[in-house]
Amino acid sequence: MNPDVLEYFLQEKNICVEFFHYEKNGEIIASYFLIDGREVGLNVAQDFPVTFDEVLIPMDKQAKFVLPDSTNKLSVGNRANVKNATFTLFRKKQVCWVKESFSAKNDKARRNEFNKFIKSGGEVKSYDELSPQELAEIYINLFKLRFADSVRCYEAENLICILTKFRHMLFGNVLYMHGKPCAYDLMLKSESDGAVYFDVPNGGLDKNYLHLSIGSILMWLNIKSAKELCQSLNKKMTISIGVYEPQWEYKKRWATVSHVGKVIC
Structure with a gap:
């Protein structure tokens, strides 16, 4: 929209x-x-x-x-508005919206992971330090390292096109280990008068560094950056991290899982 x-x-x-x-x-x-x-x-x-x-x-x-x-994809964000929609009857598809807050225990665990990552040779760069071409290359390389041939990646030309045209909508960080990218989630933001909506189409990571919890660190840093932005703008934060499936149980650590709605005409 x-x-x-x-x-x-x-x-x-x-x-x-x-x-x-x-x-x-x-x-x-x-x-x-x-x-x-x-x-x-x-x-x-x-x-x-x-x-x-x-x-x-x-x-x-x-x-x-x-x-x-x-539509059978009505967002839970419209649940209170649309009278002729059901979010329970015969609904299977679920999406994940990041929680507004986390426990002190969770934050401490993420900080410890981050400190270990940095001490092991890790580095963090913001998206705005990198060109669209660099971001596209990082995305494709890490996506293929994560999914191999099980999930089709976007074509480089299409990625560069979106990353260039919507540079003002890009957000987030890239993790590096010993000077090489090791984790990146493509993240887009859209602002309205009272809110900022963040969406994560997908991302990738180098499985050689899973023992350093690079996926959790990246998610934590991106959520932290998004919160800081929204607080500075005095706007509500909404972050979608996509569809929930049983094999993606880790998403429940970060998000509330809700059914999408079906509009009945």
Whole structure:
């Protein structure tokens, strides 16, 4: 639903878009769009790192209305707004939103892991220290080290395109060990008046350093950076770390798992 992303694909791809809004007392309090007259939200996730795990429709927090178009990907963030949606009946797909706070024990464990990582030759760089080409290369290399051939990676050209065009939406850190990248989660952010939404399409890591908990360290650092940004802006933080599956049990350490909704028309 991000307008910058939609505008880019409108210009570059042959898609038909219809826009709708909900108006009350002359004020627009919610809006959304349909692609090719049927799909709510922009589905380009097969080729570009723009996730389609859920659709978060921009709307006033107090708005309540019937959504006239069907989707089975309605975000839990719209649960209180859309009257004709179910989040329990025959719902299987779940997404993970990062918790607002963690225990002191958890924070201490992450700090200890981080200190051990640094003492072992680790280093942290912010995304803004690296060019889109460098970030794309890091992403592809670490993605393949993590998944081998079990999951298809994005094409370098498409990654560089997104990382260049939406540089203002990039966020997060890259971990290095002895001067070489060892962990990177591609992270995008989108700001509204009262909130900042962060999304993690995916990432990769070098399994040679799993004993140093590089995945946990990276997640902890990225969440910490996101919290600091939101506090400085006095805005609510929302971080999605994608779909939950039983083999990704580790996500429950960081996130609350919720079903996506189905709109019944």
